[in-house]
Amino acid sequence: MxxxxxxxxxxxxxxxxxxxxxxxxxxxxxxxxxxxxxxxxxxxxxxxxxxxxxxxxxxxxxxxxxxxxxxxxxxxxxxxxxxxxxxxxxxxxxxxxxxxxxxxxxxxxxxxxxxxxxxxxxxxxxxxxxxxxxxxxxxxxxxxxxxxxxxxxxxxxxxxxxxxxxxxxxxxxxxxxxxxxxxxxxxxxxxxxxxxxxxxxxxxxxxxxxxxxxxxxxxxxxxxxxxxxxxxxxxxxxxxxxxVADTFDPRELLATRKGRLIRINYIGDITYEPLLFNAAKSTSVQFTILQGTVSRMKNTPYGQLVIEFLGDPGEIEAIIAALKTKGLEVGEVA
Ligand SMILES: Nc1ncnc2c1ncn2[C@@H]1O[C@H](COP(=O)(O)OP(=O)(O)OP(=O)(O)O)[C@@H](O)[C@H]1O
Ligand SMILES: [Mg+2]
Incomplete structure (x- = not known):
């Protein structure tokens, strides 16, 4: 046009x-x-x-x-x-x-x-x-x-x-x-x-x-x-x-946290699904939300989380892989 x-x-x-x-x-x-x-x-x-x-x-x-x-x-x-x-x-x-x-x-x-x-x-x-x-x-x-x-x-x-x-x-x-x-x-x-x-x-x-x-x-x-x-x-x-993203730089957390810090981006309807809980529930991994936003852009819901995982490295890896297969964007905080 x-x-x-x-x-x-x-x-x-x-x-x-x-x-x-x-x-x-x-x-x-x-x-x-x-x-x-x-x-x-x-x-x-x-x-x-x-x-x-x-x-x-x-x-x-x-x-x-x-x-x-x-x-x-x-x-x-x-x-x-x-x-x-x-x-x-x-x-x-x-x-x-x-x-x-x-x-x-x-x-x-x-x-x-x-x-x-x-x-x-x-x-x-x-x-x-x-x-x-x-x-x-x-x-x-x-x-x-x-x-x-x-x-x-x-x-x-x-x-x-x-x-x-x-x-x-x-x-x-x-x-x-x-x-x-x-x-x-x-x-x-x-x-x-x-x-x-x-x-x-x-x-x-x-x-x-x-x-x-x-x-x-x-x-x-x-x-x-x-x-x-x-x-x-x-x-x-x-x-x-x-x-608009009232978040701080999660790299500041690296020095003070013991676990593995992961960023997760959700876009669309999956934002409202309990994907993280489901991926972790059958493991002994513990997770803590260190930072998070759930909001919407025009008609699209989205979420941005920084999570700390504590537990067996192999299990953490499996959780990350499971989240990726659900279409989430998962990356290290580094
Ligand atoms: N009529 C004009 N004569 C000379 N310089 C101009 C004229 N209009 C704009 N400029 C210059 O062109 C540049 C861009 O100006 P413009 O007004 O397009 O910016 P803007 O992004 O709309 O800014 P603002 O958010 O303040 O409205 C500026 O450096 C401005 O000083
Ligand atoms: Mg202007």
Whole structure:
């Protein structure tokens, strides 16, 4: 649905120049929720804004829904942009217009008949749960409600793609979760492709299917959220993952524990099965959980444990082999 090829963006201000994005290739499928995470200044907003050409890339091509946007004449680009909605960290609502008029704005620009606009806005108000707020002004709304207006406005022209620039960064954790659920719901109901940028791993873990980590204008890691989350490779990725995995480095335990320390990763439904207990119960091996998380990513449960095994080395080996045959990822803490 979105194809970026060799996208670079260099900003020039006077004699200085900043290479904000460096030769990025990225392909995002229809209906996917794709997250881009990175630190401040990494180039996230710049990259996102090249997708609808709010930012003209210095090199490369942008295709959305099979149509190459780079190089289109202004009028045609304007029309293609209606297929791409966008929401912002600070909502960007019209302060002097009611909720209804804010949502109606893009439809008025598209010169839809009044009755059609009214009907469409009613639909959108219901979709985002603001039926009772139609005649209010932005100043009378909470942050979460303002973002709902932003979402409704972005969806007004039935876009195929929704771009989200730090859409939850101005919101408290509870409101963040409510907005993330709404995005997930919209993705399921409408099949819309969502590309979001964030500096919060929690956002990625909650709703994204795939993630790219961006650092210094380059993608340093990319993959399914489950894989990136459980096996981060790049130092920046590890740092982001540690935001949500409230765990310490189990190697610290090696000096103080006598037994064999093993890491176990569970993914999917096996997370909730008593595999460890079953594997150990007919042996004399004792095990202690030294560290553990059981949580979920979007719809996938997962667990990460650090276990200390004490007992006969041969029996411990047999337990590890049994866990591996059940599909668990088992490795030494070393
Ligand atoms: N209009 C501009 N003119 C000059 N430099 C810019 C412009 N916009 C962004 N930059 C620079 O490009 C780099 C990337 O900026 P960008 O806004 O894309 O980062 P970001 O990852 O979105 O950061 P944040 O998390 O703070 O929003 C930064 O070094 C920034 O200073
Ligand atoms: Mg930004």
């Amino acid at each position: 979105i194809e970026l090829a060799d996208i670079s963006k260099t900003y020039r201000t006077g004699s200085a120049s900043v290479e904000a994005i460096k030769h990025i290739d990225l392909s995002i499928g229809k209906g996917e929720i794709f997250g881009i995470i990175g630190h401040s200044g990494a180039g996230k907003s710049t990259l996102l804004r090249t997708v609808n050409l709010l930012e003209q890339p210095t090199t490369g091509t942008v295709k959305v829904g099979g149509v190459e946007l780079t190089g289109l004449p202004a009028g045609r680009l304007q029309r293609e942009r209606r297929r791409i909605g966008m929401i912002f960290q600070h909502f960007n609502l019209l302060a002097m217009a009611t909720v209804r008029d804010n949502i109606a704005f893009p439809l008025k620009l598209a010169k839809l008949p009044k009755a059609a606009i009214r009907a469409r806005v009613d639909e959108l108000l219901q979709l985002v749960g603001l039926e009772r707020h139609a005649e209010m002004y932005p100043a009378q709304l909470s942050g979460g409600q303002k973002q709902r207006v932003g979402i409704a406005r972005a969806l007004a022209s039935n876009p195929d793609v929704l771009l989200c620039d730090e859409a939850t960064s101005a919101l408290d954790p509870q409101t963040t979760n409510a907005i993330l659920s709404l995005l997930l719901d919209i993705n399921k109901k409408l099949g819309i492709t969502i590309l979001l940028i964030t500096h919060e791993m929690h956002v990625i873990r909650s709703i994204c299917d795939r993630v790219a980590v961006i650092d210094g204008g380059e993608i340093v890691e990319l993959g399914d959220v489950v894989d990136v989350f459980l096996k981060p490779q790049h130092p920046t990725t590890k740092e982001f993952v540690s935001q």
